[in-house]
Every structure is written in C-alpha cells, then in structure tokens.
Amino acid sequence: MTATVDTQAAEAQALARRAELEKRFAGLSLATQLYIDGRRVDALSGATLERISPRDGRLIAHVSAGDAEDVDRAVASARRAFESGCWSGRSPRQRRQVLQRLARLVEEHAEELALLESVDMGKPYTDALAVDLRVTVQALDFYAEAVDKSYDEVAPTDRDTLATITREPLGVVGAVVPWNFPLMMAVWKIAPALAVGNAVVLKPAEQSPLTALRFAELATEAGVPDGILNVVPGFGPTAGAALGRHPDVDAITFTGSGEVGRLFMRYSAESNIKQVSLELGGKSPQVVLPDAPDLNGVAKAIAGGIFFNQGEVCSAGSRLLVHRAVKDELLELVVEASRRTVVGDPLDPRTSVGALVEAKHLERVLGYVRGAVDDGARLLVGGNRVLEETGGYYLEPTIFDQVDPGMRIAQQEVFGPVLSVLTFEDTDQAVRIANGTDYGLAAAVWTKDLSAAHRMARAIRAGTVWVNCFDESDITVPFGGYAQSGFGRDKSLHALEKYTQLKTTWIKL
Numbered sequence: 001m002t003a004t005v006d007t008q009a010a011e012a013q014a015l016a017r018r019a020e021l022e023k024r025f026a027g028l029s030l031a032t033q034l035y036i037d038g039r040r041v042d043a044l045s046g047a048t049l050e051r052i053s054p055r056d057g058r059l060i061a062h063v064s065a066g067d068a069e070d071v072d073r074a075v076a077s078a079r080r081a082f083e084s085g086c087w088s089g090r091s092p093r094q095r096r097q098v099l100q101r102l103a104r105l106v107e108e109h110a111e112e113l114a115l116l117e118s119v120d121m122g123k124p125y126t127d128a129l130a131v132d133l134r135v136t137v138q139a140l141d142f143y144a145e146a147v148d149k150s151y152d153e154v155a156p157t158d159r160d161t162l163a164t165i166t167r168e169p170l171g172v173v174g175a176v177v178p179w180n181f182p183l184m185m186a187v188w189k190i191a192p193a194l195a196v197g198n199a200v201v202l203k204p205a206e207q208s209p210l211t212a213l214r215f216a217e218l219a220t221e222a223g224v225p226d227g228i229l230n231v232v233p234g235f236g237p238t239a240g241a242a243l244g245r246h247p248d249v250d251a252i253t254f255t256g257s258g259e260v261g262r263l264f265m266r267y268s269a270e271s272n273i274k275q276v277s278l279e280l281g282g283k284s285p286q287v288v289l290p291d292a293p294d295l296n297g298v299a300k301a302i303a304g305g306i307f308f309n310q311g312e313v314c315s316a317g318s319r320l321l322v323h324r325a326v327k328d329e330l331l332e333l334v335v336e337a338s339r340r341t342v343v344g345d346p347l348d349p350r351t352s353v354g355a356l357v358e359a360k361h362l363e364r365v366l367g368y369v370r371g372a373v374d375d376g377a378r379l380l381v382g383g384n385r386v387l388e389e390t391g392g393y394y395l396e397p398t399i400f401d402q403v404d405p406g407m408r409i410a411q412q413e414v415f416g417p418v419l420s421v422l423t424f425e426d427t428d429q430a431v432r433i434a435n436g437t438d439y440g441l442a443a444a445v446w447t448k449d450l451s452a453a454h455r456m457a458r459a460i461r462a463g464t465v466w467v468n469c470f471d472e473s474d475i476t477v478p479f480g481g482y483a484q485s486g487f488g489r490d491k492s493l494h495a496l497e498k499y500t501q502l503k504t505t506w507i508k509l
C-alpha cells in the first residue's frame, strides 16, 4: 500500500517536472537564423528546414537552411575577421579571458541549452545537463587555460644562427558535426580552434542546429569578435559540401559517418588541399575474460555502454565479446540491467533512454534488427518500436545473442540501442574478433589479470582502450580513432595540433 502511494507520488513529481520543462521550452525565443558576422540573418534563398522533435514528432521550428552562397558569406566574414587581427592579434591572455567569460555564460545558460538539445535531438534532459553541458564548459575552460601557458620552441642550431619554431593559427576552420552530441562535439572543435586564434565556420547537423545557434550568440556576448564564429545550419550535400569545397577554408574538422568523411577528403583534393581531420564511426568491443571482476558491475557497464544516449554514440560498446565460461551468467545479468532501463520522454526525469533522432534513423535501426534476424542471430530482448502513440521515435533496448563475427550486425555501425553478443574460447580469438571490423575507435577489456589486460590493450587496434571500466572520459585525454574510425584527435592538448601550423624562422646572428 505504502509502495503504491510512493510510486504514485514519484510519478506525479516526474510528470510535474516534465510539464515544467515543456512550459519552459514553449517560452523560449529560439535562435533559428544563420549566425554570420555577429548577427542573425536569413538564408539568401529564404529556405528553411523543419525541426521535428523526436520526442513527439511535432514541429518545433523552421530553421534557416544555408546553401553555397551563405557559406560564401560566412567564410568571407571569417576571413575578414581573421586577417584583421581582431582575434588572432590579441594576446593569448586576452583570448583566454574571453573564452572563460564564454564558459561562465554557458554555465549560466546550461539549463536552457540542455533543454534545447533534449527537445531538438531526443536525448534525456538529465543527461544533456549532466554530460553534454558539463563537458562543454570543461572544454571551454581547458582550452582557455591552455592557450596562455603554451610555449614555442628554439631549435638547437649552431651558435651563429637562431631558429625558432612557432605555432600559428591556420586561418579559417570549417567545422562539420553530427547530431548525437551536437553542442559538446562542436565545442570540442570550436574551443581549441578559437583559443589559438582561428576564425570558425560551423555547420551543425540539420537534425540538431538549435544549441549551436544559441551558443554563437553567447560567444558574441562574451566578447568573441564578429565574424570569428559563424554558424550556418543547412543540409550536408549543400551547405556541408560547400564548406568542404570552399577555396578559402584552410581546414575541415569533421565528425560523422565514414561515408561523409570520405567525401570531405575528396572535396579537399578537388579544391585547395585543405587540411582534413576525421572523427568517424565505431564498432567498439567489450571483451570479458573468464576472470572478470564483479560480473554484476560488468553487466551494468555493458548495458550503460550501449544504451546511453539511445546507443547513438560513436564509441558505444555495441559488441559484447564474452568468454564461453562466463557467458550464460553475464548475459543473464546484462538482460536484467537492460530491463532496468526506462525508455521514455526525454523530458521525464525517470527516462534513461530517450528518442532516436528522427523517423528515418529509427527505420534504419529497425532495418538492422530485421537483418540480424534474417542472418540467423537470436533476438534475446527488445527489437520493437515502442510508445508509438506519442508520435515519437522510441526503440526498446535490444540484445542479439549467437552473433557471428561476419554478420552485418557485428560489422556495421547501427547507432542505436542494439547489442550484439559474440562468444570466444581464448584471448587470441578475442583479439582477432575485436580487430575484425573496419573500425578502431574504442574497446574495453574486463579481467583481474593485469598482464592479460596490458597485452590485450596493446593488441587491440583502437584509439582508446578501457580496462575494467567503460566510457571513462576527460578533456585532458585525446579521443579519436585508428583505421576507418578516422584520424586526428579531439580533446587534450593534442587537439591544438589540428588547429595550428608550425613556422620555422631562421635568424643569422
């Protein structure tokens, strides 16, 4: 009886919170135009794109959709601002101060930005606030702090010469980002690029432009000069391609699919050989050895590693590689953990798995589910669209057992809450399966044996290997991939290498 009363009270509280967030969103004045030269402008063609919220399939905004001519305007503004020295010519300390002001403004507006993110692309509001916004602020503070503490080099040449090696900004950086962590991933690029003095033109994904547009306004308020940060929402093949092909863009920093990553290399080759860095997809293995510590904890981490952010995470642990000796026990625990996830409205505080970003993506993920069944994998849990009556795009957490390494579900990036379970007999086989895809973004190894962990960490071809943990992350460590997961690194001081070039100056004494 008391339990029922408590449950009812919790439900009433959750619904009240959801209603409060809905009301707050309805009261926001959304930034929906392009942001060029420090002000909002319409696309020259007048075109807009519809923002449909994945939580209920409703239209929330018409956002200006930029095209090649708008990209031209934005790049021209960025070039002018860069060449004027209004930003690159400021001392590193002055740039630090502006970026720190921006970090504080983002902190002050964290709830608003988290709400925009959640309604725009479907992730739980609580995660948007606790993860995306926290990490965004961290990135701004980190690169602000780094920039006036970095020194250049003097080469060890003969005594009658002096050779200095200095880092210089590239000029105009084009940043193209996906929709799964829209603001956070944009800021992983914008913060280091601006810190070292570049001007940036950002193209957010057409599914999630709202936070980037609001962020650009906050940047102006913080003191980023007009033209130093421009945002041009629009579609990939138009606005994205125009930025990639632009002859006056010095570098492209891209996060997204391998297919589009390839296009950016082509755009560069066919235009001005601009520098390109690519953060692409993944098919990360979670390798569980028979002596893994605390299978209950491992199971929770495996469920979290694939269901967090609806599985729309490039480094999601989408393949569970488990030793036959512990498979049955672990799988039972993973299934239990998956049943504890709550699929629901992103604005409901009880929700742990929100909506997939758009109807087309839900169809794509369901296509992988059907394909896996056809290929002979055993559907253990989930596999269905749920909450269809809400108009939103929700999928149950899904687990496939008896997956062979060659199946599509084990090879291709699904980008949804779908886990594939594969079994191995010995560690050599585990490494072969772990390395047996085109990707190499991240991996985890679970074992009590430190030597085995080190050996596997070395043998697995991935940019990040976690041991007895998953998804540990900090702005101080680089993130990026091996193989077809791309090249170049976001985060850490290494990211600064992507946004600077080295100049050697010889002086005859």
Ligand code: NAD
Pocket: 176, 177, 178, 179, 180, 181, 185, 203, 204, 205, 206, 234, 235, 236, 237, 238, 239, 240, 241, 244, 255, 256, 257, 258, 260, 261, 263, 279, 280, 281, 282, 313, 314, 315, 413, 415, 441, 480, 481, 485, 486
């Ligand atoms: P996507 O490649 O379709 O789109 C990414 C961006 O590229 C968007 O802004 C889009 O408008 C633009 N784009 C699309 N077609 C284009 C074209 N023809 N020319 C120029 N630009 C174009 O990817 P997505 O579906 O938005 O995001 C999911 C993908 O991103 C997954 O593969 C995921 O793994 C990857 N991702 C990687 C990382 C990482 O850090 N490695 C992080 C997040 C997401």
